[in-house]
Ligand SMILES: Nc1ncnc2c1ncn2[C@@H]1O[C@H](COP(=O)(O)OP(=O)(O)OP(=O)(O)O)[C@@H](O)[C@H]1O
Ligand code: SF4
């Protein structure tokens with residue numbers, strides 16, 4: 001993947017992205033009383049063919065980041081640049097040609113596929129929307145090809161979605177996302193809803209597809225175990241911010257941020273010796289509300305290493321060299 | 332291309348969607364098939380009343396007043412000596428037409444209003460919902476009285492007013508269903524791949540709110556026939572001597588209830604049968620059109 005870094009410009013650049021949801025009050029004359037800072041200053045760069053793992057607890061803004069990149073949400077601040085084009089303020093019409101170049105794979109393979117459409121129609125829908133294949137039978141052929149590509153039998157095209165298992169449905173969701181030959185896939189916890197035994201198969205599918213189609217992924221997960229094998233780089237999020245971002249090797253071998261260390265401590269290591277001797281860092285308590293994030297370092301309410309400076313001064317992301325960036329006063 | 336032709340050639344004999352639907356109805360939903368049969372019988376009676384009725388619809392016979400059912404008058408006669416069987420047959424024409432037309436109009440209005448306001452939300456929704464409130468605060472009777480006094484009494488007026496009133500009231504139910512479907516991830520998925528609003532409404536929202544639409548329609552057919560009978564009773568329905576079932580039930584049927592119970596029984600039974608038939612047919616249709624119910628009973 002390193003040569004992709006050298007060659008060409010990055011496919012996706014996210015700069016200081018902010019997405020705040022207004023909290024309204026009043027029935028007829030609504031006025032904004034507060035805002036949920038779901039994403040509050042996120043930056044990363046993604047090269048073609050690369051995978052960025054986006055990890056963090058529930059509610060830290062992973063999905064919101066993904067949706068903002070797809071421009072399914074209004075962006076409060078910062079920039080999203082896709083293939084050199086600033087799409088931060090694009091309207092519906094301007095987004096249309098870009099929509100087919102970036103697609104989403106959803107967490108819930110049960111809710112994200114219309115139960116009243118046949119598989120063939122689900123996969124053909126994006127082709128109709130973007131006028132890719134004007135001919136019905138050509139679309140049907142292509143849908144069957146895509147089914148084979150994601151490891152299903154082409155004759156499954158004529159069935160309805162309720163006849164499939166979770167893993168099969170997720171494969172159909174992937175086939176649908178691939179129908180327009182997109183360059184970027186935002187995979188929002190695509191394996192979280194699946195049985196553990198199926199998760200590895202689906203992650204392997206994503207890897208195979210990346211190899212053969214040269215796809216670029218933003219791969220969201222809520223723990224570090226899932227993204228381990230698929231990610232080139234991993235960003236750890238906490239309350240709307242990236243607290244640490246690094247190459248996969250670096251992040252797993254030398255995690256620097258206390259929160260990353262805590263997340264890693266939660267991942268079991270198959271070697272009993274390392275498992276027994278490694279430091280145990282436990283993070284207790286609830287994630288504070290994104291409505292009123294704590295002052296200073298947002299993690300200080302739960303951080304085992306917190307000191308006074310953490311409560312008042314906000315740490316900035318510092319480059320530790322080798323592509324590793326961490327925001328913590330005590331690193 | 333050749334692969335596609337091969338599959339068609341290998342596939343079993345193709346039937347049209349309507350034929351397939353009726354075959355599945357009979358096989359999988361026998362009760363629904365009975366409902367369809369009842370409805371078709373009454374439709375047939377209505378359409379061919381001219382040929383089936385043994386006597387004229389308003390042919391009076393003072394010598395044969397209030398006769399009980401007999402070989403000559405199968406369903407007896409009313410206080411003017413008119414043959415009840417003939418009047419029931421002609422009544423099928425009027426009541427079924429009114430019930431069907433007004434329920435169709437009502438459903439179309441409910442679906443249009445419900446889908447547009449439910450999906451678009453925001454200010455449009457707020458304004459339309461307040462208008463619906465305002466409309467629903469008038470009893471339909473008042474609206475009908477106004478319309479009848481302007482346009483005169485008649486079938487078209489009844490269909491129009493009942494269709495509009497039931498339609499506006501029912502839009503609430505459809506809107507509720509649309510609001511919950513709108514939040515489904517498959518709608519989000521279609522939006523994120525760039526599908527336009529018409530496509531989302533027709534391909535994703537409408538098929539998924541079909542169950543309440545069907546239930547709304549089938550209950551409305553019965554309700555319209557019943558409300559029309561109330562209106563006839565007050566003189567705002569289809570004016571006599573037109574033989575609507577509701578009119579017969581609430582007019583002569585009620586007056587001569589003890590003296591000649593057949594006058595109320597015949598239209599009452601027919602009304603019950605048609606409403607029952609349409610309801611079981613509606614339930615069966617709802618299940619058959621749901622791919623998740625394939626093969627279940
Ligand atoms: N449409 C919205 N309106 C208001 N608040 C929202 C909206 N969407 C998300 N939020 C809030 O923004 C924050 C981040 O949500 P987000 O869905 O991005 O989290 P997440 O990291 O994807 O969590 P999960 O792992 O549960 O999916 C949460 O506090 C959530 O309540
Ligand atoms: S800045 Fe302080 S509170 Fe925040 S992670 Fe570092 S040590 Fe913990």
Ligand SMILES: [Mg+2]
Pocket residue numbers: 062063064188
């Ligand atoms: Mg999420």
